[in-house]
Amino acid sequence: MERFTHLINRQSYHRQDDCLAESYLSVPVNSTQLSIKYFFTASSEVTNFPEFVAVGMRVELKQDWMKKVTEDKADYWKRQTEKSMGHQHVFKGNLDTFKRRFNQTGGVHIVQVMAGCEWDDETGDVNGYDQFGYDGEDFIVLDLKTMTWIAPQQQAVFTKQEWDKDKADLAQRKHYLNKECPDWLKKYVNYGRSSLMRTDLPTVSLLQKTPSSRVTCHATGFYPNRAMMFWRKDGEELHEDVDKGEILPNHDGSFQISADLQLPSDDWGKYDCVFQLSGVKEDIVTKLDKREIKTNYVNPIYMIIVIIAVVLLLVTIVCAAGFCLYKKRNGERAKWKHSNMFFIFTSGE
Numbered sequence: 367m368e369r370f371t372h373l374i375n376r377q378s379y380h381r382q383d384d385c386l387a388e389s390y391l392s393v394p395v396n397s398t399q400l401s402i403k404y405f406f407t408a409s410s411e412v413t414n415f416p417e418f419v420a421v422g423m424r425v426e427l428k429q430d431w432m433k434k435v436t437e438d439k440a441d442y443w444k445r446q447t448e449k450s451m452g453h454q455h456v457f458k459g460n461l462d463t464f465k466r467r468f469n470q471t472g473g474v475h476i477v478q479v480m481a482g483c484e485w486d487d488e489t490g491d492v493n494g495y496d497q498f499g500y501d502g503e504d505f506i507v508l509d510l511k512t513m514t515w516i517a518p519q520q521q522a523v524f525t526k527q528e529w530d531k532d533k534a535d536l537a538q539r540k541h542y543l544n545k546e547c548p549d550w551l552k553k554y555v556n557y558g559r560s561s562l563m564r565t566d567l568p569t570v571s572l573l574q575k576t577p578s579s580r581v582t583c584h585a586t587g588f589y590p591n592r593a594m595m596f597w598r599k600d601g602e603e604l605h606e607d608v609d610k611g612e613i614l615p616n617h618d619g620s621f622q623i624s625a626d627l628q629l630p631s632d633d634w635g636k637y638d639c640v641f642q643l644s645g646v647k648e649d650i651v652t653k654l655d656k657r658e659i660k661t662n663y664v665n666p667i668y669m670i671i672v673i674i675a676v677v678l679l680l681v682t683i684v685c686a687a688g689f690c691l692y693k694k695r696n697g698e699r700a701k702w703k704h705s706n707m708f709f710i711f712t713s714g715e
């Protein structure tokens with residue numbers, strides 16, 4: 367049987383000064399737990415998709431704090447790009463090995479590798495992972511507690527047996543996943559704490575188009591985008607008569623979300639809207655109150671009254687203008703008649 371090229375194990379992610387390559391730094395819903403992940407994907411015969419993808423193959427530093435991490439290594443990203451390009455050839459060979467293991471000759475196939483670590487900044491707990499997948503299913507996974515490989519599929523048994531024998535490789539993986547990876551993760555968090563841990567609270571409003579339409583609870587201006595919004599009745603979350611919207615981006619980098627509630631037939635005082643933001647302990651609770659609802663709706667009766675008032679005002683203005691014009695003309699006629707009489711009187715002399 368063929369043995370996979372060793373790049374598919376420890377060299378898929380880099381140690382020490384190289385461990386920044388092809389990584390994701392994420393802050394899950396539980397804001398105390400952070401993680402760094404490395405992703406590699408090889409594919410065959412997938413339309414409009416490259417044969418090999420390594421996250422970070424072409425790097426653009428979108429956060430200023432990331433520049434501090436590598437400021438003492440001028441050629442760092444260039445070297446990582448070159449290494450990622452080299453991985454492409456190895457992964458292509460591994461993909462061919464996979465296909466032979468599964469008795470496949472062609473078709474669409476995908477190899478995926480994910481490795482990284484998680485760190486809880488409150489408890490200090492560290493959890494590492496190193497796993498490989500083929501065509502959407504686990505192929506082989508490292509168990510860090512026993513430091514042995516788990517083979518979910520029969521085709522991976524040979525690889526498990528061979529890799530379990532490599533004690534030096536296992537020791538190196540254990541050190542990286544339990545020590546070096548968390549150290550780099552802590553370094554990332556230290557440099558980028560202002561961005562990664564940033565929390566902006568939203569403005570929450572109650573909106574309604576017409577008196578008979580649904581009431582919308584709308585929150586805007588919050589950050590990060592890990593948030594939830596829901597309606598409650600008597601303190602219990604409602605699932606019926608509620609339409610939850612998706613989290614949408616704003617132009618300034620913040621986010622917005624909304625949740626619609628069908629108009630209740632009972633006491634409105636029983637209802638409230640709850641907004642929860644990751645990293646913030648206290649919820650933002652907005653009571654359903656008619657006096658707090660914002661709307662652009664105008665009652666048609668009021669429109670009719672306004673129209674009538676405007677018409678009456680216009681009629682009044684026209685009448686006033688006509689009256690003024692009438693008086694002006696009568697005044698000019700009287701003046702002309704007086705002037706003629708004076709002329710006749712003086713001529714008679």
